[in-house]
Amino acid sequence: MRAVDFIARKRDGYEHSREELEWFVKALVAGEISDYQTSAWLMAVVLRGMTASETADLTRAMAFSGMRLDLTGVAPFVADKHSTGGVGDKTTLVVAPLVAAAGVPVGKMSGRGLGFSGGTIDKLESISGFRTSVSTGDFIRQVKEVGIVVAAQTPDLAPADGILYKLRDVTATVDSLPLIASSIMSKKIAAGATGVILDVKAGKGAFMKTVEDARSLAEAMRDIGGEVGLQVRAVISDMDQPLGWAVGNALEVNEAVQTLKGEGPEDLLEVALALGGHLLHMAAKTESPERGAETLLDLLHAGVGLRKFREFIVAQGGDPAFVDRPELLPQAPVQHEVAASGPGYLAGINAEAIGRASVTIGAGRATKEAAIDYSVGFVLHAKVGDRVSQGQLLATIHAANDVSAREIESAIRAAFQLSNSPQTRPPTIREIVT
Numbered sequence: 001m002r003a004v005d006f007i008a009r010k011r012d013g014y015e016h017s018r019e020e021l022e023w024f025v026k027a028l029v030a031g032e033i034s035d036y037q038t039s040a041w042l043m044a045v046v047l048r049g050m051t052a053s054e055t056a057d058l059t060r061a062m063a064f065s066g067m068r069l070d071l072t073g074v075a076p077f078v079a080d081k082h083s084t085g086g087v088g089d090k091t092t093l094v095v096a097p098l099v100a101a102a103g104v105p106v107g108k109m110s111g112r113g114l115g116f117s118g119g120t121i122d123k124l125e126s127i128s129g130f131r132t133s134v135s136t137g138d139f140i141r142q143v144k145e146v147g148i149v150v151a152a153q154t155p156d157l158a159p160a161d162g163i164l165y166k167l168r169d170v171t172a173t174v175d176s177l178p179l180i181a182s183s184i185m186s187k188k189i190a191a192g193a194t195g196v197i198l199d200v201k202a203g204k205g206a207f208m209k210t211v212e213d214a215r216s217l218a219e220a221m222r223d224i225g226g227e228v229g230l231q232v233r234a235v236i237s238d239m240d241q242p243l244g245w246a247v248g249n250a251l252e253v254n255e256a257v258q259t260l261k262g263e264g265p266e267d268l269l270e271v272a273l274a275l276g277g278h279l280l281h282m283a284a285k286t287e288s289p290e291r292g293a294e295t296l297l298d299l300l301h302a303g304v305g306l307r308k309f310r311e312f313i314v315a316q317g318g319d320p321a322f323v324d325r326p327e328l329l330p331q332a333p334v335q336h337e338v339a340a341s342g343p344g345y346l347a348g349i350n351a352e353a354i355g356r357a358s359v360t361i362g363a364g365r366a367t368k369e370a371a372i373d374y375s376v377g378f379v380l381h382a383k384v385g386d387r388v389s390q391g392q393l394l395a396t397i398h399a400a401n402d403v404s405a406r407e408i409e410s411a412i413r414a415a416f417q418l419s420n421s422p423q424t425r426p427p428t429i430r431e432i433v434t
């Protein structure tokens with residue numbers, strides 16, 4: 001088949017056969033399809049969609065585009081976790097060490113920033129010395145010996161997703177149920193875990209804007225996992241405002257550390273405990289997810305999660321000194337305050353606008369090759385439902401220079417919507433899909 005005919009079939013709304021999708025993924029990984037043709041096909045998928053069976057076929061072809069890890073000899077249950085993408089979402093850095101500290105090993109392949117959402121790999125790379133590129137042998141060894149590994153996509157594991165992911169980030173082809181489902185589930189299947197908890201975000205700062213769409217995505221991923229014997233559950237969590245206070249790579253790493261010290265934001269802790277609680281329950285460590293969450297909170301208070309976090313950083317070559325001295329993380333030279341222009345109740349914080357602003361000031365990429373600035377981002381000082389007075393601090397912009405801080409100020413101010421009437425705080429957890 002010729003790439004141009006493959007693209008035209010999707011452009012014209014046809015359903016790809018399994019053979020076509022397998023041909024495409026094989027040719028993609030062999031380097032036989034150019035970036036411009038791949039991008040054209042991605043856009044056709046965004047516009048035309050895919051049926052459930054196309055999505056499952058694409059996922060399988062992507063999952064088997066490299067090797068599939070066999071972790072069955074490593075532990076009775078190996079856990080994995082993945083988010084569909086949000087703003088301020090540093091949950092992995094809290095959940096993974098806590099779950100590992102509870103005796104359930106975590107082996108996870110993570111992504112970089114995607115569109116307006118941040119990525120765990122970019123966050124981890126803000127830590128001096130930290131290696132996100134982990135060989136297959138080291139991945140298995142670390143799951144066994146340390147109980148936690150978080151690695152970037154490798155050429156061995158789901159390489160097709162590595163190629164598509166980079167292109168989607170910079171071609172406005174992220175927001176598509178079949179592309180998100182296949183991207184996530186191909187990595188989860190290839191990485192060899194026993195069970196996966198998915199954090200499916202719903203709201204303005206998510207790729208799925210409504211709970212209904214988030215539920216459809218969660219169910220599609222659960223069904224794809226089920227077909228290959230992978231246990232999958234999903235927590236649908238709120239992304240109508242950024243999660244926690246910090247948005248930006250190093251700022252988020254610091255917030256995750258503060259959370260493991262018991263000093264983090266409530267919403268982040270709530271999501272982390274819910275996700276981790278399900279993993280402990282799936283691993284048969286506790287009789288319910290709620291009991292699992294309580295166990296993790298006890299471990300957090302005992303400092304065991306933080307100890308596991310340090311072990312994880314050291315195992316991947318990072319210098320853990322920043323855990324006690326956050327100033328060792330990359331620091332932006334300029335900190336610029338944004339204050340409320342009037343009094344009111346905070347009715348919304350447009351998370352997508354905050355995410356896009358973070359990419360603009362350098363925390364994300366505009367092109368595939370672009371370097372990112374780990375130090376920049378925002379720290380928010382209010383949440384939806386809060387009453388604010390005129391002049392009260394809403395956010396601090398961490399920027400590379402004054403010009404960039406001033407340029408982004410109006411976008412940040414506009415993301416905060418004030419109302420005259422009292423506002424209720426939206427629930428952080430919306431639904432569970434089992």
Ligand code: URA
Pocket residue numbers: 083084085111114179180181183184
């Ligand atoms: N995370 C992924 O790995 N892929 C997506 O498409 C979205 C979030």
